[in-house]
Amino acid sequence: KPSPAAAPERLPFSRITPEDLAFFREILPGRTITDPDLLESSNVDWLKTVRGSSEVLLRPQTTEEVSRILKYCNSRNLAVNPQGGNTGLVGGSVPVYDEIILSTALMNNILTFHSISGILTCQSGCVLENLSLYLEERDFIMPLDLGAKGSCHIGGNVATNAGGLRLLRYGSLHGTVLGLEVVLADGQVLDCLATLRKDNTGYDLKQLFIGSEGTLGVITAVSILCPRKPRSVNVVFLGCETFEQLLKTFQLCRGMLGEILSAYEFLDSECMRLLNTHLKLPNPISDCPFYVVIETSGSDATHDGEKLHNFLDEAMTSSLVMDGTVATEDSKIKALWSMRERVTESLTHDGFTYKYDISLPLEQLYQLVTDMREHLGDRAKSVVGYGHVGDGNLHLNITSPAKDPALLAAIEPFVYEWTAKCQGSISAEHGLGLKKRNYIYYSKPSQAVALMSNIKAMLDPKGILNPYKTLPDNLK
Ligand code: FAD
Ligand code: MLT
Ligand code: ZN
Incomplete structure (x- = not known):
């Protein structure tokens, strides 16, 4: 029986042809990468646990280029994997099969910054740490900070709704992101790049894309409210x-x-x-x-x-x-x-790491680590707990000398059942990606998952954007 975390069969997307490559090379001269050595690091995730086999990496610089790419891919039925800094921890940032990788690495311009309001607008490929340095020179800071700051992109942060080390004080990106520009699957540019604190003119569409993990659109620009630098x-x-x-x-x-x-x-x-x-x-x-x-x-x-x-x-x-x-x-x-x-880094040196990112009521937060230790006995190398107490977010990590399916079978679904019993969340901040998508029902009712699936079908009818991610294989 295949594990629920395993990838499903490849869906019937088109395969890249020489004509497709010629099109991409025409619109992205020198930025259409097909050299397998150059593609290697984009095909493997940060944890080195998931590997795709994409043969094309596209590096657009502008929203217009992203729009042309998606319009073309949608018409040709080519699957696309949006990628930022590739620091995601749930296997969402790399292809599963041969999806085209669309990287935001060259979309790294700051567009505007207002020193009275503290509102920053930038392209989605800006590295978080670079934005922090830019703001610090102006006496401001980013409202989020995380260990991956040197590599992750603001677009990737928004796409995963990253929490991090400052959430306790400045709140989640659902509050601090004021506007987004998003290219939809068919190439349409959705301009919701508002820079207003308040705007109740109907549904707040940008919220749909915060935490959507590249499945609903490609985020090309972000406006975000930044706090003053504390003295x-x-x-x-x-x-x-x-x-x-x-x-x-x-x-x-x-x-x-x-x-x-x-x-x-x-x-x-x-x-x-x-x-x-x-x-x-x-x-x-x-x-x-x-x-x-x-x-x-x-x-x-x-x-x-x-x-x-x-x-x-x-x-x-x-x-x-x-x-x-x-x-x-x-x-x-x-x-x-x-x-x-x-x-996080020390764990990668300890062995193959099984990562769990759980929201729990504070009183039960550490009990899961204690129970897991007892449950696994000497089958695991290390069982560790750390995390964001202020946000009720536990990181439970388990290592073994090498990938160990028997150990995995002992951890899952134990960990998810334990979490569901406490009305917790099986993904507090890392998202579902490839690895966790089939466990969504432990934290979301089937009616909510069905609605998510309808939204996906409306925005991306051919399902070309980050297939095999976030949504489960089966609807209940
Ligand atoms: P990627 O890894 O490239 O992509 C992540 C997902 O977003 C993928 O599904 C991808 O398809 C999608 N995506 C990326 N860019 C776009 C875009 N422009 N438009 C649409 N979709 C896009 N997370 C936390 O929440 N809190 C932490 O404290 C934290 N600490 C971390 C520490 C370390 C050392 C590491 C390695 C990771 C950590 N993370 C943390 C994981 C976290 O998800 C990422 O670091 C970050 O938010 C991902 O940004 P990225 O640019 O690397 O995105
Ligand atoms: C953290 O809080 O350190 C990150 O979310 C990364 C991790 O869970 O290892
Ligand atoms: Zn964390």
């Missing part, structure tokens, strides 16, 4: 004895830090072991079962420092935390953040 930033790294104490510490810091709290992230001692072993990152405090990264961002260093001091005092005297260290200068702030941001 004072502090990072605290704390250790707790139990997860219950970690949650009590969260409650305390919400109360005592209030509006300056900008992140509350955690990792367990197994993550710390992997950081020490594989990346040689030393533990900045003494060994503890759980670690927390707390960030404050505010406008007054004295005020923020005082609040933080009072919070730490209370947390220590009430024995909620076992140990801790504080950073105010940039280099130490970066070093403490690495302990959280580089867990």
